Amino acid sequence: MALDEARVRELARSYTDAWCSHDPAGVASHYVPGGTIAVNGGEPTEAAEIARSFISAFPDIEVVMDEVVFKGETVEYHWTFTGTNTGPGGTGNRVRISGFEEWTIGDDGLVVRSQGRYDQDDYDRQLGQAADSQSEEELE
Numbered sequence: 001m002a003l004d005e006a007r008v009r010e011l012a013r014s015y016t017d018a019w020c021s022h023d024p025a026g027v028a029s030h031y032v033p034g035g036t037i038a039v040n041g042g043e044p045t046e047a048a049e050i051a052r053s054f055i056s057a058f059p060d061i062e063v064v065m066d067e068v069v070f071k072g073e074t075v076e077y078h079w080t081f082t083g084t085n086t087g088p089g090g091t092g093n094r095v096r097i098s099g100f101e102e103w104t105i106g107d108d109g110l111v112v113r114s115q116g117r118y119d120q121d122d123y124d125r126q127l128g129q130a131a132d133s134q135s136e137e138e139l140e
Helices: 005-020 024-028 047-057 120-128
Strands: 031-039 062-071 074-084 094-105 111-118
Touching (some): 047 074, 111 120
């Protein structure tokens, strides 16, 4: 089945809005029931659990949709997120990281599974730096 590009772009826009609303259930509503995300080759985990984890770690998380790329029957949703790691056990450091999710879209137009990828080393480096050593310009 060919993907309806306009419908997928609307799904991506709405998905971005859901992340920015800080609502894990809203993020998960873009997936089929039980839909999963595997981050950087990790175990597939239910979308609501992944969203809850990031939103808890980064209560001020903001996600920007960079682009949507169609590759046959899959879609790449490219994003950049920024947030301050002030959740439980947080470092207080601000993080800005870009990555993408490779989506498999079901017949109902929702995400069945997502393979998320971002530069884990860069993410870890940003979390590990002293909060006052990073200027706002470096994050923009």
